[in-house]
Amino acid sequence: MIPDFWLGRPYYSLDAYCKKRFQGKVYKIALDAGLTCPNRDGTLDHRGCIFCSSGGSGDFAVKPMDSVASQLQTGQAMFGKKKTGNLFIAYFQAYTNTYGKPEYLEQIYEEALKQPQIVGISIATRPDCLPTPVLELLSSLQSRYPEKEIWVELGLQTIHESTARYIRRGYDLSVFENAVYELNRRHLPVVVHVILGLPYETPEMILETITYLNRFSIFGIKLQLLHVLKNTDLAEEYAEGKFQVLTREEYMDLLILCLQNLSPTTVVHRLTGDGPKEILIAPLWSLYKRDFFNSLHKRLRETGEYQGQNYKITEDSFFG
Numbered sequence: 001m002i003p004d005f006w007l008g009r010p011y012y013s014l015d016a017y018c019k020k021r022f023q024g025k026v027y028k029i030a031l032d033a034g035l036t037c038p039n040r041d042g043t044l045d046h047r048g049c050i051f052c053s054s055g056g057s058g059d060f061a062v063k064p065m066d067s068v069a070s071q072l073q074t075g076q077a078m079f080g081k082k083k084t085g086n087l088f089i090a091y092f093q094a095y096t097n098t099y100g101k102p103e104y105l106e107q108i109y110e111e112a113l114k115q116p117q118i119v120g121i122s123i124a125t126r127p128d129c130l131p132t133p134v135l136e137l138l139s140s141l142q143s144r145y146p147e148k149e150i151w152v153e154l155g156l157q158t159i160h161e162s163t164a165r166y167i168r169r170g171y172d173l174s175v176f177e178n179a180v181y182e183l184n185r186r187h188l189p190v191v192v193h194v195i196l197g198l199p200y201e202t203p204e205m206i207l208e209t210i211t212y213l214n215r216f217s218i219f220g221i222k223l224q225l226l227h228v229l230k231n232t233d234l235a236e237e238y239a240e241g242k243f244q245v246l247t248r249e250e251y252m253d254l255l256i257l258c259l260q261n262l263s264p265t266t267v268v269h270r271l272t273g274d275g276p277k278e279i280l281i282a283p284l285w286s287l288y289k290r291d292f293f294n295s296l297h298k299r300l301r302e303t304g305e306y307q308g309q310n311y312k313i314t315e316d317s318f319f320g
């Protein structure tokens with residue numbers, strides 16, 4: 001029932017994927033490549049998504065003022081102390097990492113891809129920021145570095161238009177569908193970000209997002225707990241009592257529901273998300289991540305619940 005290559009976990013973790021693909025433990029180094037985002041520079045809005053911190057959701061980037069090569073060096077030195085592996089994914093995390101001139105993007109991606117210990121790059125972006133020259137660049141890099149992986153992470157968060165408007169996402173679902181189509185046809189793996197616990201979303205609505213994603217060819221998913229961070233508009237709404245954050249128990253139930261309904265071939269890249277403690281307002285239980293994971297794994301062991309348990313193959317997959 002649970003494949004051996006999941007390495008004993010009841011879900012297909014990124015760790016298991018990397019151990020099989022790269023024959024070793026792989027760490028991610030979060031980068032800030034000095035880009036911005038159309039939701040912040042005024043192209044679409046100045047305010048950003050309602051939950052986004054001033055760091056552009058890249059608050060863990062190492063020394064953001066440095067070059068990509070230098071940030072990678074710092075990151076490798078930090079992880080080097082762990083002595084459990086020396087392979088890395090360069091994670092272009094902060095802001096929108098395809099929102100720049102293709103020449104500049106090529107330079108920063110190659111700074112990472114050229115390094116022998118970097119086994120791949122993961123590029124966080126928006127589906128409305130993938131013009132043809134950028135898609136062609138990614139395709140060309142994949143041909144030039146066939147032994148490395150190039151993942152594109154799309155911040156979808158939800159399929160529901162009412163929520164998308166509330167969080168000021170700034171594009172509609174057809175834009176996402178077109179981006180996945182363009183990435184799929186260039187064989188560029190897609191990772192989708194989904195936030196659990198967005199205001200006014202019910203568990204049924206979240207499940208609809210998961211079952212919708214099952215209809216695509218998606219390499220990975222990040223299931224992220226909604227964090228309320230300081231100096232965001234979401235923090236004001238929270239202070240005014242307009243919504244509640246999820247309790248630890250509610251989140252665990254919701255997460256397991258999502259896993260049970262998720263395609264078993266989708267790699268789970270994240271199960272909680274990190275809210276930097278200096279700016280995290282709620283939920284504070286999320287600071288105890290290890291404790292949460294221990295409880296999650298214990299519960300999954302005891303109940304026998306696993307990824308894909310309730311997954312149904314649908315006839316109406318996108319793009320045939």
Ligand code: SF4
Nearest residue numbers: 037039048049052095
């Ligand atoms: S698209 Fe990303 S970087 Fe831009 S405002 Fe939204 S969360 Fe922040």
